[in-house]
Amino acid sequence: MSAPNKSYDPVEVEALKPEEIERMRSEALAAFAAAGDLEALHEAKIAHTGPTSPLSLANREIGALPPQAKAEAGKRVGMARGVVSKALAARQAELEAERDARVLVEEAVDVTVPYDRVPAGARHPLTTLSERIEDVFVAMGYEVAEGPEVEAEWFNFDALNFEPDHPARAMQDTFFVQGRGTKDDESGVVLRTHTSPVQVRSMLDREPPIYVVCPGRVYRTDELDATHTPVFNQVELLAIDEGLTMADLKGTIEHMVRSLFGEGLTTRLRPNYFPFTEPSAELDMQCYVCRGESVGNPEAPCRTCSSEGWIELGGCGMVNPRVLVAAGIDPEKYSGFAFGFGIERMLMFRHNVEDMRDMVEGDVRFTRPFGMEI
Numbered sequence: 001m002s003a004p005n006k007s008y009d010p011v012e013v014e015a016l017k018p019e020e021i022e023r024m025r026s027e028a029l030a031a032f033a034a035a036g037d038l039e040a041l042h043e044a045k046i047a048h049t050g051p052t053s054p055l056s057l058a059n060r061e062i063g064a065l066p067p068q069a070k071a072e073a074g075k076r077v078g079m080a081r082g083v084v085s086k087a088l089a090a091r092q093a094e095l096e097a098e099r100d101a102r103v104l105v106e107e108a109v110d111v112t113v114p115y116d117r118v119p120a121g122a123r124h125p126l127t128t129l130s131e132r133i134e135d136v137f138v139a140m141g142y143e144v145a146e147g148p149e150v151e152a153e154w155f156n157f158d159a160l161n162f163e164p165d166h167p168a169r170a171m172q173d174t175f176f177v178q179g180r181g182t183k184d185d186e187s188g189v190v191l192r193t194h195t196s197p198v199q200v201r202s203m204l205d206r207e208p209p210i211y212v213v214c215p216g217r218v219y220r221t222d223e224l225d226a227t228h229t230p231v232f233n234q235v236e237l238l239a240i241d242e243g244l245t246m247a248d249l250k251g252t253i254e255h256m257v258r259s260l261f262g263e264g265l266t267t268r269l270r271p272n273y274f275p276f277t278e279p280s281a282e283l284d285m286q287c288y289v290c291r292g293e294s295v296g297n298p299e300a301p302c303r304t305c306s307s308e309g310w311i312e313l314g315g316c317g318m319v320n321p322r323v324l325v326a327a328g329i330d331p332e333k334y335s336g337f338a339f340g341f342g343i344e345r346m347l348m349f350r351h352n353v354e355d356m357r358d359m360v361e362g363d364v365r366f367t368r369p370f371g372m373e374i
Contacts, residue, residue: 016076021058024054025084028053028088029084032087033087035091037099038095041091045088049085055081124367125347125359129343130215133215133346136255136260140252142213143211144212145214147192147195147198147214147216149216150177150191151192152188152190153188153189153190155197157190159200159323160323160326161276173220174190174221175190175220175221195218195235195236195340196236198214200323202238203238203324204327208329209240209242210241211241212238213235213238214236215233215235216234217233219231220232224357224360225357226356226357229344229357229360232342232344234343235343238336239252239336240335242334244336246279248337249317249337253316261349262288266286267283267285269283272317274317276319277337278318278321281316282312282314283316284311285311286309286311287310290304291309294307311349314340314342318337
């Protein structure tokens with residue numbers, strides 16, 4: 001191990017000579033002054049104040065000097081480093097001030113520019129109407145239920161009492177999903193043709209009493225025209241409890257109609273047939289425009305109901321006992337009712353929409369007048 005150097009003259013150390021320290025200080029000040037932005041200043045900072053900068057390396061040489069020589073060398077290097085640090089801080093403050101002033105100019109916001117140059121959007125009226133219908137039944141104690149749009153054929157047909165040769169199963173009415181190695185009509189999977197499969201799933205998942213409303217998108221092989229579309233929206237309702245009758249169904253329907261179209265409207269049921277309800281009926285509501293006054297009055301025709309006084313809404317009825325059995329519910333103890341209708345038709349009635357294609361073309365000029373109701 002070498003002994004401390006007690007006779008080493010610091011003047012003979014090249015890095016600690018006064019002229020060298022002055023050169024290092026001058027170069028650092030010049031580099032800071034030449035930095036045109038904060039990024040360049042950062043690079044100059046590393047080069048002239050970092051651990052490998054000339055002044056830092058010179059500072060390391062002081063440790064090898066004898067005690068009597070350290071004070072003078074340390075003072076010389078320390079003063080140079082202090083001047084460099086102050087120059088760096090001053091230049092950084094200048095560049096930051098320039099940056100802030102430039103940002104204020106380049107990113108200035110003209111508060112006088114009209115805020116509504118881009119028109120506000122709107123929720124689709126089908127969504128708004130669907131949620132309003134849901135709210136009517138949720139307020140009555142019903143639960144919103146949903147199910148898959150790609151559905152097993154058993155849920156879509158078999159559990160709902162559709163016979164194997166029922167016309168609704170034919171390709172002209174139903175989209176069958178083709179499976180690997182199968183023909184279309186052998187896959188057992190379809191795009192649901194109604195939201196009734198959600199009712200079956202609700203009966204399988206819940207214990208009676210069951211009160212659910214089932215909105216959703218359905219698919220049928222219809223042509224797209226003013227009154228038909230292959231993809232549309234339905235809302236169906238199901239109630240399963242002890243002692244339910246057609247009177248309960250009629251009262252529920254009338255409450256819905258009055259909530260959506262106004263007080264004073266009446267409804268009627270016309271006998272019909274559906275596989276999943278027995279007895280079944282077509283649901284009509286009194287025309288909310290003429291309220292029946294246009295019937296037999298050629299001087300005051302009504303476009304909404306074609307002067308018939310009634311508007312057809314959809315189908316309804318008491319749940320067929322076979323459907324209850326398929327879902328594992330005792331038909332001797334429980335009864336139920338169900339009804340469903342298309343939301344597009346309801347929207348056409350409520351807002352005098354003449355062409356159903358307007359609802360699916362995505363034109364904001366159609367949706368904007370309905371606003372942003374939440």
